[in-house]
Amino acid sequence: MIKVKINSQEHSWDGDPDLPLLWFLRDEAGLTGTKYGCGQALCGACTVIVDKQAVRACITSVSDVVGREVTTIEGLHPTGDHAVQKAWRQLNVPQCGFCQVGQIMQAAALLMENPKPNHDQIREAMAGNICRCGCYQRIENAVHLASTGV
Amino acid sequence: MNILTNPKKLRGFERYVKVDNVSRRSILKGLGLAGGFVLAAPVMSRPSLAAYQTGADKMPHGTVVDPRVFVSIAPDGMVTIIAHRAEMGTGVRTSLPMIVAEEMEADWSRVRVQQAHGDEVKFGNQDTDGSRSTRHYLMPMRQIGASARTMLEAAAAKRWGVPATEVKAVNHEVVHSASGRRIGFGDLAADAAKESVPSVEGLKLKEPKDFRYLGKGQISMVDLRDITVGAARYGADVRLPGMKYAVIARPPVTGGKVASFDGAEAMKVSGVEKVMEVKGWPWPSKFQPLGGVAVIARNTGAAIKGRDALKIVWDDGANGKYDSVTYRTQLEEAARKPGLVVRKEGDVEAALKGADKVIVGEYYLPHLAHAAMEPPAAVADVKGDKAEIWGPVQSAGGTREDVAKTLGIPEENVTVNVTLLGGGFGRKSKCDFAIEAALLSKELGAPVKVQWTREDDIRNGFLHTVSVERIEAGLDKSGKVTAWRHRSVAPSIASTFAANTVHQAPFELGMGLVDMPFEIANVQCENPAAAAHTRIGWFRSVSNIPRAFAVQSMVAELANATKRDPKDMLLELIGSPRMVKLDSVKDLWNYGEPYDSYPIDTGRLRTVVELVADKGGWGRSVPKGHGLGIAAHRSFVSYIATIVEVAVDDKGKLTVPRVDTAIDCGTYVNPERIQSQIEGAAIMGLSLAKHGSITFKDGKVQQGNFDDFPLLRIDESPLVTNVYIVPPGPDTPPSGVGEPGVPPFAPALINAIFAATGKRIRALPIGKQLEA
Numbered sequence: 034m035i036k037v038k039i040n041s042q043e044h045s046w047d048g049d050p051d052l053p054l055l056w057f058l059r060d061e062a063g064l065t066g067t068k069y070g071c072g073q074a075l076c077g078a079c080t081v082i083v084d085k086q087a088v089r090a091c092i093t094s095v096s097d098v099v100g101r102e103v104t105t106i107e108g109l110h111p112t113g114d115h116a117v118q119k120a121w122r123q124l125n126v127p128q129c130g131f132c133q134v135g136q137i138m139q140a141a142a143l144l145m146e147n148p149k150p151n152h153d154q155i156r157e158a159m160a161g162n163i164c165r166c167g168c169y170q171r172i173e174n175a176v177h178l179a180s181t182g183v
Numbered sequence: 184m185n186i187l188t189n190p191k192k193l194r195g196f197e198r199y200v201k202v203d204n205v206s207r208r209s210i211l212k213g214l215g216l217a218g219g220f221v222l223a224a225p226v227m228s229r230p231s232l233a234a235y236q237t238g239a240d241k242m243p244h245g246t247v248v249d250p251r252v253f254v255s256i257a258p259d260g261m262v263t264i265i266a267h268r269a270e271m272g273t274g275v276r277t278s279l280p281m282i283v284a285e286e287m288e289a290d291w292s293r294v295r296v297q298q299a300h301g302d303e304v305k306f307g308n309q310d311t312d313g314s315r316s317t318r319h320y321l322m323p324m325r326q327i328g329a330s331a332r333t334m335l336e337a338a339a340a341k342r343w344g345v346p347a348t349e350v351k352a353v354n355h356e357v358v359h360s361a362s363g364r365r366i367g368f369g370d371l372a373a374d375a376a377k378e379s380v381p382s383v384e385g386l387k388l389k390e391p392k393d394f395r396y397l398g399k400g401q402i403s404m405v406d407l408r409d410i411t412v413g414a415a416r417y418g419a420d421v422r423l424p425g426m427k428y429a430v431i432a433r434p435p436v437t438g439g440k441v442a443s444f445d446g447a448e449a450m451k452v453s454g455v456e457k458v459m460e461v462k463g464w465p466w467p468s469k470f471q472p473l474g475g476v477a478v479i480a481r482n483t484g485a486a487i488k489g490r491d492a493l494k495i496v497w498d499d500g501a502n503g504k505y506d507s508v509t510y511r512t513q514l515e516e517a518a519r520k521p522g523l524v525v526r527k528e529g530d531v532e533a534a535l536k537g538a539d540k541v542i543v544g545e546y547y548l549p550h551l552a553h554a555a556m557e558p559p560a561a562v563a564d565v566k567g568d569k570a571e572i573w574g575p576v577q578s579a580g581g582t583r584e585d586v587a588k589t590l591g592i593p594e595e596n597v598t599v600n601v602t603l604l605g606g607g608f609g610r611k612s613k614c615d616f617a618i619e620a621a622l623l624s625k626e627l628g629a630p631v632k633v634q635w636t637r638e639d640d641i642r643n644g645f646l647h648t649v650s651v652e653r654i655e656a657g658l659d660k661s662g663k664v665t666a667w668r669h670r671s672v673a674p675s676i677a678s679t680f681a682a683n684t685v686h687q688a689p690f691e692l693g694m695g696l697v698d699m700p701f702e703i704a705n706v707q708c709e710n711p712a713a714a715a716h717t718r719i720g721w722f723r724s725v726s727n728i729p730r731a732f733a734v735q736s737m738v739a740e741l742a743n744a745t746k747r748d749p750k751d752m753l754l755e756l757i758g759s760p761r762m763v764k765l766d767s768v769k770d771l772w773n774y775g776e777p778y779d780s781y782p783i784d785t786g787r788l789r790t791v792v793e794l795v796a797d798k799g800g801w802g803r804s805v806p807k808g809h810g811l812g813i814a815a816h817r818s819f820v821s822y823i824a825t826i827v828e829v830a831v832d833d834k835g836k837l838t839v840p841r842v843d844t845a846i847d848c849g850t851y852v853n854p855e856r857i858q859s860q861i862e863g864a865a866i867m868g869l870s871l872a873k874h875g876s877i878t879f880k881d882g883k884v885q886q887g888n889f890d891d892f893p894l895l896r897i898d899e900s901p902l903v904t905n906v907y908i909v910p911p912g913p914d915t916p917p918s919g920v921g922e923p924g925v926p927p928f929a930p931a932l933i934n935a936i937f938a939a940t941g942k943r944i945r946a947l948p949i950g951k952q953l954e955a
Contacts, residue, residue: 048453048454048481048482048485049452049453049454049484049485049488052454052482052484052485053484055484056482056483056484056485057482057484059419059420059482059483060422060428060481060482060483060484061482063422064413065413065416065419065420065422066412066413066414067413068417068419068556068557068605069419069483069558069634070556070557070558070637071637071888071889072487072636072637072888073637073888073889073890075888075889075890076556076637076889078556105413106412106413107412107413113408113411113412118411118412121411122403122407122408122411125403125404125407125855125859127272127404127407127410127411128272128273128274128859128860128863129270129271129272129555129556129557129603129604129605129606129607130272130406130410130415130603130605131417131555131556131557131603131605131606132556132605133410133411134410134413137411156897156898157898159897159898160896160897160898161896162896162897163556163889163894163896164556164866164897165554165555165556165606165608165867165894166272166556166606166863166866167862167863167864167865167866167867167870167895167900168859168862168863169866169895169896169897169900170862170900170901170903170904171859171862172897173897
């Protein structure tokens with residue numbers, strides 16, 4: 034039996050300890066905000082924050098996060114009003130929206146580490162997150178906006 | 184009540200391939216019919232937006248104009264408006280209800296949007312594709328809103344005992360200004376529902392000057408907040424009690440099938456509950472599943488791990504030798520010989536022979552995968568002769584029909600719940616994944632979610648075709664183009680529906696081949712034969728991508744050959760402002776629209792070229808290693824021109840400092856979403872031009888994920904994308920937005936690379952071509 038802490042809540046798991054965290058979150062814990070996009074850490078749709086780092090839940094196993102604090106989009110902010118979320122809404126960033134949870138989690142992790150990222154730092158930090166609709170210009174602007182106060 | 188439906192119930196191949204061949208004769212006949220909403224109502228002052236006709240009623244089940252179907256008002260005043268089209272990022276789930284709210288004078292903050300389930304008899308056509316939603320539904324939605332407003336006003340007038348002409352709906356209430364009385368929509372709801380639905384012909388539509396929302400762009404998508412907090416529900420997010428999770432190993436070669444399989448190792452994987460064969464359909468399989476072996480588990484991760492442990496022997500079938508290298512040679516050989524003539528004006532053969540100079544360009548575009556960020560996924564719950572489906576489907580009505588047919592149950596017994604789509608791009612117009620879920624649920628007697636992995640999406644999809652476009656242009660001594668022969672060779676989408684298809688369908692020929700708008704005396708378009716060896720499907724912008732790439736590259740090649748400015752060359756070829764006559768084209772598709780409402784108007788094409796040249800600073804001086812390219816294209820009855828600025832460094836690294844695009848999409852609803860669609864089109868255009876390539880060897884797709892089928896990332900994306908929207912004339916009908924932005928991007932980019940480096944790229948993707 035494994036115990037993991039997600040959004041400050043403890044969950045237990047008696048299945049395969051190698052199960053990717055992504056599927057534990059989505060199918061076992063019912064936290065469907067985190068998305069599946071590639072399964073190989075190539076697209077960033079499944080980005081969650083573990084301790085203070087953005088990680089790809091699709092290549093992280095449930096046993097990897099034992100003793101750590103996992104934050105998903107559902108736990109990013111109690112009312113959904115994190116500066117990044119507000120900036121995203123203010124600039125109407127999403128189109129289909131599917132990748133945006135991963136983008137938002139990646140951006141939130143970036144701002145924890147670097148509260149005032151410049152253009153190149155934003156592009157570098159966000160380069161692991163694919164948006165097929167092509168919202169990149171707005172994503173960059175929204176990260177910048179979140180870093181300067183919404 | 185005025186329900187306009189199309190008695191035709193065409194699906195599958197016929198649904199798309201034969202429905203839309205609108206000839207001029209049939210349009211004239213249509214205009215002669217009494218009734219319908221095509222006639223401008225005399226009560227209306229300008230603008231007479233109702234004076235245009237669209238192809239909406241030629242779509243399966245046509246349109247339904249009935250406020251009782253689309254609008255309901257609760258006693259507390261909350262207005263619920265139905266969105267009957269699928270949301271995949273274009274904003275349509277917001278735009279169409281907003282039009283209703285505008286006309287009925289509802290206050291948007293007291294409007295709730297409810298997604299329609301699949302029912303085309305009730306809601307009208309639901310195929311969300313072809314950049315049709317605003318184009319076909321602007322007027323019906325206005326009429327629905329105006330009908331609801333009229334009924335509310337009539338109810339208020341009765342209550343006060345005053346003539347209806349004295350009352351007016353204003354911002355969620357009806358006002359009698361003479362007496363100062365006012366009453367809210369909620370209080371009127373019950374009485375208004377008893378009013379008869381007014382006839383469409385007598386409706387008074389709002390004056391555009393009184394619009395609060397329409398054309399303004401200040402309203403965000405209704406799903407915006409949900410998206411940012413992770414509450415937006417896509418296909419894979421549906422969870423039902425007792426639901427099983429399934430992934431399927433499908434034949435790696437199109438048309439292949441399972442010869443034998445051994446699921447013993449898969450069954451040993453923790454969480455795996457069952458291994459079973461899934462029924463497949465023989466090729467060409469239309470929208471039906473490919474078949475294969477399913478692994479059923481308690482979660483998706485276990486199902487994937489179980490699938491990895493399957494041992495399957497495949498029978499590859501007839502397409503086992505499909506090889507992209509060989510196939511490209513075949514396409515090129517076909518393009519160098521005469522083919523089926525699909526447009527002919529003058530004598531191109533003689534004109535090419537007599538030309539002072541002939542420029543030849545042969546342009547290649549490989550297969551592309553849609554790769555929407557949400558891979559296909561669907562949930563089905565089949566109980567006895569009833570089925571309920573949840574999924575990200577572009578075609579809710581088509582899904583309902585196909586599931587019913589497959590299960591052998593009446594359509595009325597199938598409920599299709601449309602979730603948000605995590606991108607569509609044409610892939611989710613095909614409901615094979617929903618049928619798979621239904622088949623498994625029926626077999627297992629439990630709700631089932633089928634999840635496609637990214638590898639499944641790349642390897643087992645409905646790919647964009649692969650094409651060679653060959654253009655020969657003859658110039659006279661003065662540099663004027665006198666001859667234009669364009670041969671287009673590509674396997675047709677129709678091959679997915681009908682065996683032995685080797686020629687393209689009218690709707691493919693009509694995307695940038697036979698509708699080429701240049702003013703040239705001798706024109707011939709040909710379509711040599713090409714057989715398909717995989718499932719070909721609609722991909723955002725469809726055949727317009729290779730056609731615009733070829734035609735607009737050739738324009739710049741001609742400019743170079745005659746030492747002229749590419750924009751001047753483009754305008755010269757477009758020629759005088761006129762409505763292009765295409766009398767030699769049989770079955771001119773015109774995107775399913777009547778030509779009288781949506782002619783090929785070269786004046787509008789010129790306008791977007793001139794607008795983008797002006798705003799985008801065409802001819803401005805750029806640093807060394809930079810270059811500007813321009814391209815223009817009409818598609819989905821909209822007009823677009825794009826200027827791309829590139830920078831290529833001495834190692835061949837390509838960056839895009841700036842993109843400028845002008846779009847004329849007629850009367851528009853939400854300029855903010857038009858801007859976002861065009862920004863996204865630049866990214867998708869750059870992505871396919873730089874990286875996009877799906878190739879086959881031994882019948883199998885060689886790519887599988889974003890490592891070998893890369894999509895554009897933020898660090899490669901344009902630094903600035905400017906969008907200019909042409910203000911519509913008072914009578915300009917709405918036209919497409921979702922797709923038209925993509926086609927001109929690649930040629931503008933390639934032309935810019937030529938300007939920067941002198942290197943002419945004729946085969947996409949660019950890949951490492953600049954590094955040499």
